[in-house]
Amino acid sequence: VSLYVVLKRAAAKVVVNLRKGNSGILFDNCDIAKEEMGYSLRNMPYSTSMLEDGEPHAVSIRRTDFIADASGMFFHWTDTLVTIACYVYAYAWESTEFFDKGTRMMVNLPVKMVNEDNTTSDYHDSYYQVLLTKNNKFERNTYYEVNATIDAPGAIDHTNPEVLENLTYSAREWTDVNLQVGADSKPKYLRVNKD
DSSP: OOOOOOOOOSEEEEEEEEEEOSSSEEEOOSHHHHHHOEEEEESOOOEEESSTTOOTTSOEEEOOOOEEETTSTTEEEOSSEEEEEEEEEOEEOOTTTHHHHSOEEEEEOOEEEEOTTSOEEEESOOEEEEEOOSSSEEOTTEEEEEEEEEOSOOBSSTTSOEEOOSOEEEEEEOOOOOOOTTSSSSOOOOOOOOO
16 A cells, blocks of 8 residues: 655755955864864744744744864765755744844854965964845745855954855745655665645
8 A cells, every 4th residue: 555645845955155266265074173163043933833834823943052062964075065954944034134233154264374485374263144045935845945155264262253245145945855664775864744
């Protein structure tokens, strides 16, 4: 007996790509730097309705894991590109509040700077801020990508991060994946809420 079920994600996935610029900046991808690197999200929507229509009868679901470090599965790190993934719930800001309350990623990305005498300076505290969407909203079941270039060390103070400019954005629906549960030696599992 086969049971076919259509599931739709309640969240949006956001991937931030931080590329090394041409200004003598180097990503410090040693193990110590990766332990110091991390991110948090500001003005993140923390809950959503279980059903897409958002009616009051819909069960509310929440997430609290909004801080991560570079040792987790949310990071891919090379010497020229750092990719960070996060998940947010659908939300639409009023246009008058977006610039104050739009979701931002605060990243500590340790870097090295090549000096004129070919020596390097280490910046273990190097904080950047990335605006995660440009159009005032996140939609569920959508994959967002943000691209930025790092040309200089970030701010030393995490409360006043360097705001990255000239960001490029793209958005598309997450692709569908068919899972045959139990069909091979490495099955994939889905956990479905009882409600």
